[in-house]
Amino acid sequence: MDSHFSHFSDEKFQNELLGKLNLLQYCKSIDELRATCNLILDMIRLNHDFMASDFLPSGDADIKIGLESLTKELKQIRDSFTFERGMYYTRRLLKSLTQSRTTKINDINLLRWKDYGDILTDSFWSFERRTRQGSHSxxxxxxxxxxIPNQLLRRYTKxxxxxxxxxxxxxxTLIECKRLGRNGVGIELNPAVVQESKKVIDAEDNxxxxxxxxxxxxxSAATxxxxxxxxxxxxxxxxxxxxPYSNIIRFSKDSRDLSNFESTSDFLSAFEKIVENVKTYLDDGRYMGLVIGDKFSHGEWIPLGFMTMNQVLKHEFTLKSIVVKNFEDTRGKRNSSDLWRYRALLGGYYVFKHEYIFIFRKEKGRD
Ligand SMILES: C[S@@+](CC[C@H](N)C(=O)[O-])C[C@H]1O[C@@H](n2cnc3c(N)ncnc32)[C@H](O)[C@@H]1O
Known part of the structure; x- marks a missing residue:
């Protein structure tokens, strides 16, 4: 790196930046406030490109400062019409750098909510391709x-x-748990899949x-x-x-496998049995996510999503959200997509391009 270039190491930059931000509160006039903001903005501009990440630890391990939102906040202070308004924004900024406000269900610091741009809050999710970081293959x-588990774990767990x-x-899910620092228990019926997935999960750092x-x-039977x-x-x-989305993909020959129930009503009863078993172990006030898509059978759209949603709602859960997520085209499907389009035109239906993520909250004593 060019030695005459005036940027700091990440750590030195962090200390300098926090020191300068602290000075804002001692400004005595709007001009002084504006000049200090400009100085800090220059400093960020000069150093940003050389930083390992867009986030800077603020000194408190739990608080991360996003340089993009910090830049916006400094511009807001600098462009204030009055000194009082500028100082109001300054106090708010300094508070968010030293304090954190979280809820019972996650670690999102609401005082710096603008730093969480990658956490989805809209009910339509569209992912172009799957993440392949770590052991995900x-x-x-x-x-x-x-x-999907990444978004849900950051939103609904600490x-x-x-x-x-x-x-x-x-x-x-278990791989994401490792990556995000959540403990995880997985249950899987198929022993061969357990064996294979264990290897992959173990390969992920912890x-x-x-x-x-x-x-x-x-x-449904795990005690x-x-x-x-x-x-x-x-x-x-x-x-x-x-x-399983009923019997769309057969996961095994095991009669207890949810993909082996021929009728939709048997599938739904078996699904409900599992909900009944596992819900017992969920804390009141905490959340459960259900990811599922619909299916076609004998020329009829079977809304498995809404049907399974209703099975859950028979119990002590309230519905918090229905998210619609795009279906990425797998290689196989892409090759046959023209054929699907032809069939859709012929049969009077639409080709599946979405699935659902239902979000429920377990309520106390509502069963
Ligand atoms: C849609 S896949 C889940 C895939 C998983 N989310 C992942 O990313 O690999 C459904 C899984 O449920 C398993 N399964 C089916 N019936 C089950 C049952 N009664 N108890 C436990 N697992 C079951 C299947 O073997 C299959 O692996």
Whole structure:
């Protein structure tokens, strides 16, 4: 790196920046406030490109400052019409750099909510392609994209919370748990899939030293002893359900496998049995996500999404959101997409391009 260039190391930059930001509160006039803001803005501009990330630790381990939103906040102070308004924004900014306000269900610092631009809050999710970071490789037919558990875990859990995935499959949720510092228990019926996914999950680093347990069992029958066998807790703070979409993909020949129920009503009853079993272990006031798509059968659209949603709502849950997520085209489907279009034109239907993520909250004593 060019030695005469006047940028600091990340750590020195952080100290200098925090020192200068602190000076804002001692300004005595709007001119002084504006000049100090300009000085800090120049400093950010000069150093930003050389930083490892767009986020800067503010000194408090839990608080991260996004340089983009900080720049906007400084411009807001600088462009204030009056000194009083400028000082009001200054106090708000300094408070957000030293204090944090979170809710019971996640670690999002609401005082710096603008720094969480990558956390989705709209009810339509569109992912162009799956994340392939870490051990995520998409080897399992019928998995979900890692962005789904990633979004849900950051939104509905805190670090060190316990998460249950009763349809663990290739372990996408458990890998995300490791990456985000959440403890996870997965249940999967198919022993071969358990064996393979264990390898993949083990290959993922464990920077937060969380516990990850994977059980080979039927989620409708797994007992408390089974589920918490290697866990020093007795409840979960989040459950994520990604059941088979009825019999669209057959996951095994096991008669307890949800993909092996011929009629939709049998599938729904078996699904409800699993909900009944696992909901017992979810703390009141905490959340459960259900990821599922619909299916076609004998020329009829079967709304598995809304049907399974209703099964959950028979119990002590309230519906908090229905998210519609795009279906990415898999290679196989892309090749046959013309054929699907032809069939759709012929048969009077639309080609599936979405699935659902239902978000429920467990309410106390509402069963
Ligand atoms: C849609 S896949 C889940 C995929 C997973 N989210 C992933 O990313 O790999 C559903 C999984 O549920 C499993 N399964 C089906 N019936 C089950 C049951 N009764 N108990 C536990 N697992 C079951 C299937 O073997 C399959 O792996």
């Amino acid at each position: 998409g080897w399992y037919w019928g998995n979900f994209v890692p962005q 670090q060190n919370d316990w998460v249950l995935d009763p349809f663990s499959g290739s372990g996408t 920077p937060f030293n969380v516990k990850i347990n994977l059980l080979n069992a039927d989620s 408390k002893e089974d589920i918490f066998a290697d866990a020093p807790v007795s409840s979960f703070q989040f459950i994520i359900l990604h059941p």
